[in-house]
Amino acid sequence: MTYAVSEIRSAARPRKSGLSKAAIEPWLYLSPAIVLLVVVLLVPLVIGISYSFRKFSAFKSEYVGLGQYQTMLSDAVLGQALINTLWWTVASLFFQFFLGLGLALLLDKPFYGRKVVQAVVFLPWAVPSFLSGLTWAWLFNPIIGPLPHWLFALGLKAEPTNVLSDPATAMWGPIVANIWFGIPFFAITLLAALKSIPSELHEAAAIDGASPWQRFTKVTLPFLAPTIVITVMLRTIWIATFADLIFVMTEGGPAGSTSTVPVYIYVSAFKSLDKGYASAVAVLLLVLLIAYAVGLIAIRRTLVRHV
Secondary structure: OHHHHHHHHHHHHHHHHHHHHHHHHHHHHHHHHHHEEEEEEEEHHHHHHHHHEEOOOOOOOOOOOOHHHHHHHHOOOHHHHHHHHHHHHHHHHHHHHHHHHHHHHHOOOOOHHHHHHHHHHHHHOOOOOHHHHHHHHHHOOOOOOOOHHHHHOOOOOOOOOOOOOOOOOOOHHHHHHHHHHHHHHHHHHHHHHHHHHHHHHHHHHOOOOOOOHHHOOOOHHHHHHHHHHHHHHHHHHHHOOOOOHHHHOOOOOOOOOOOOOOHHHHHHHHOOOOOOHHHHHHHHHHHHHHHHHHHHHHHHHHHHHHH
């Protein structure tokens, strides 16, 4: 009996060491990525948040506590930047999503030359944003660009003027450029989601007498809903933090009419040299986007349960 018990104990020891190795091994494989994430993301985030509690001058900095956040409450320029950011994000996202969804539905059907159309549709995603901004700024130029003359010929403008120089219309220039730049993202992701829908469901719905619109709303949309939520969330965050196109095309002007929060952060940090206030504004944007993402993730979980 004693011999059997000792055998059981000796057999259990290797299992414990094996279990510990099995538990540690995945973390060893993940350690390079974890170290990279900590160094690239977590450390700069902590440093940026710490900067928001300090006031920087040319040669020194001092701790001011919540002083930077109190300043934001009375900053009219920041208030206008928040409104501009909301306008820029919602308008860009609306047209990007619906045009991308339309292209995805088009490319999901077989037709002659589909591969060529698919390559052309995905082309804007491969163009650097800086080059896109320069190209669209040239297109809106009333002297050498065609767009002002086309708008004049269509009767939409009284004369071929620069859209980017008018505070009432300046934001539409970067929005149009961003729509062109972001459509491929929705087209690619939604096309992949469409390919994953079983064709038998559409065939069964057609046999039951469902119209194309009913098949789209009752079959396609429920399967696309989780993908739509996650892509809309990601694209919203990217657009809200995207300053390249605006800065290249207008630098936030004229008269701050295109100054979004990321542009305001850049100007505060590198032109006004107020890194503390720029960090506080960046923390505000981070909190708003986290709250938005949490809400959308909760909606996605609800949609996944009902699919």
